[in-house]
Amino acid sequence: MKGLEHAVLALEDLAGGRVPEQASVLAGALALKRLAFRTTGRDIFDALSGLETLATGGTPELNSAGRERAGKLAEIVRGHIPKPRKPADTVAAIVQRGPVQQVSDNYQRGMSDVKPSRG
Secondary structure, eight states, rough: OHHHHHHHHHHHHHHOOOOOHHHHHHHHHHHHHHHTTTOOHHHHHHHHHHHHHHHTTTOOOOOOHHHHHHHHHHHHHHSSSSSOOGGGGGGHHHHHHHHHHHHHHHHHOOOOOOOOOOO
């Protein structure tokens, strides 16, 4: 499980009225801190603030509105988790297509400086 997935898990626990595992809180807070450098969204900072509070010994005392907000934050953070790569981009698929097809694909993606390898 990656850091943002830990953040989602911890936020979902909070939304469900449960105390999240400390490992998920720490990993999630660290991942959100890295994400906060790349985004300006208030929601990410709110999620980070909540997990940092828990990571430093705070207690989760959320009312129903707070639990609802934690659930919404979990969905927002989930939207920042990178999607898996398409199978066509895997190394095996590239090898199967061969170098000429790969150069053509790269050119179409705007990488015209890639030269075919001679094998």
